[in-house]
Amino acid sequence: MEVSRARHKRRAIGIESLWGWIFLLPTMGGVLVFYIWPVLRTFYYSFTKWGAFGRSVEWTGLSNYERLLSDPDMPRALFNSLLYTFVILLGVPLALVFASLINRPGLRFATVYRVAFFMPYVAMPAAIAMVWRMIFAGDYGVLNWVLGFFGIRGPSWLTDSRTAIVAVGVVGVWASFGFIMIVLSAGLKSIPPELYEAASLDGASNWRQFRSITLPLLSPSIFFVVIMQVISGLQLFDLLFTIMGGNSNPAMAKSQSLVYLFYNSSFIANDKGYGSAIAMAILLFVGLVTIVQFILQRKWVYYD
């Protein structure tokens, strides 16, 4: 009796899971064809030399990876990507401050502020780029015009390799600010108000409440946005390309990011084998950084 029921149950689960797989198929198919397969192909191409128009693909072993390690543009590109990532990470504490302000109970027009801050996140990157180019332009830019009132002659922000990456980073912060803020506000909302009540009854100051209640309970949300910012930072390309305008910009050679290097090798120099190797290296690097962050989070992220 007991045995047969168990067997029956097992068969039911088997059929059920079969249906599960069938329903998964459309999505799985998409992931396999559009994500997994291209990654595997790129992995393969990273060991080849790509002839003109992809007509001759010739196996060259590890030579692309050897070239990668000795590429004089590589250290600079790595530095630029890390610098940009650092700049956009500064947006996280800033967004935390603004999220806390907007979340204060009884604040009027809170929704208006929320929409205003979120707007850049849904705006078209190309349009954003056009506007920021006008702001950062050297001779006739808005920023330098404003600085002019204080007697400061600003540089050509986007065409000077010393300032370009930081300038693009500022736009990166501005563009991702709304997203970070929304995630953090959601996190703030899920903290039970009783905790603050109890703390104030015990005489805890606002700062103390922020440190001992807000920060620990918000740490999973903070961790999430940090991970997302780091990944998007290391993948810097579209913003850089549209704002700086590509290779005609004289500062571009010294302002390449990792992904820009990949673009240049694959689509301008048309060296797609080498480009594949760069793409694989980026994937590996982003993966490693993310794993390290997951190991470190055990020390500071608080799960209840």
Add this chain to the structure above:
Amino acid sequence: MQERTLWRKLLAGGAVAALSVITLAGCSSGGGNEGDRDVPDSAESPGDISGEIFYAMWGEAQRAGVEKNIEKFTQIHPDIKVTVNATPFGQYWTKLQTQAESGTMPDVFWMNGVNLTMYATEGMLEPINTLVDSGRIDTSKYPEAMNELYTVSGVQYGVPKDYGTVAVFYNAQIFDDARVSHPEPGWTWEDFDRIAKELGEGITDPSIYPVTADLSGQTSYYNTILQAGGTLFGPDSDVSGFDAPEGIKGLEFWADLVTAGLAPTPSELSDTNSETRFASGKAAMFWAGSHSIDRAVESDLKEQFRVVELPRDKEQATIIHGLANVVAAESRNMEAAQAFQEFLGSEEAQRTEGQMNNVIPAYEGTQDEYVKIMPEWGLQVFVDAAQYARPYPIAYSGQAIDAVETKLLPAAFDGSKPVREVAEELAAQVNTLLARK
């Protein structure tokens, strides 16, 4: 938030991480979109050719003229539908390359000298010799240098569309205000230097530069290198002339102007280009290609503009370059594509180009339209320059050479590195690229 939910959310992030990898592999799939274009059975009388063809060009400036020509073409061939694809110049070649790899090239498209050799050598382009042999196209109607530019190993691939030479635009008002005499035909580098310096002293507004030029080969340093008596590179030479004494002299011409504060730095030019500067009265002299006069034509100051030939040094020289219409070798509608190519090369179509676009048409006798754009400017200088012009240098790795120049030369022009040092590095890298094929 639980750690596990976090992982799940991050999966989305991981997918984003794979994106750069995917963009690349996406263009590796071979084949093409078969079956969506009509293929005529055989060549019949012109009116019987039918189907749809795609025509690719860059920029929007010449769109109107192209549309007008398509309208006229459709009157002759009512069954052929021509669809235009216009892409910004910066992305045009990236796109075309990817289309070539995946077998989805447009049927007819614009070609330039930089890219011709590679596309022709790799068999991507249909030669025009059948059209020439059957008398449908008469190449003697186009400038000889243009036919040469589009010939690789004795086979011509493009029907010249327009040509461009270089001359100096100047703003007579700025000259007069600064009390500097206007440049005269036959002037030399010494005259040019003297005038630039006089302008530098005479112009009171610090935002106006005496000279401006986009620091590209075609409009600036290729010309000065040739004028100094130097050489560039070519499909048959594997050594470039950038590091020869004449080459260095030609590059120093520009570096000296910039470091003396008489011309904008590459970085300033990137923010606001020469065409815009000149058209808005922020430059007294402008080394311009005949094809980049749109802004000047629309300028409120256009009454003040004049054109004079390039100054000469050891030699009188200007670069000539122009575009051509080419047909993809893989076109699935060859009849229609070649009919369109033929039409675009005809006197009628090129006259339309001259009337509607600010370019010099290639067909003999149609250049008047260009000169008439602004009769008082003296645009005839550009047309006459074709007589002493030298073809734009071409090579198999043309695009890669172009990229190396844009990468290295700004350091020489803004004075951050000695010209000689940059020229030597440039020559070394270009020579490596020339040796590739």
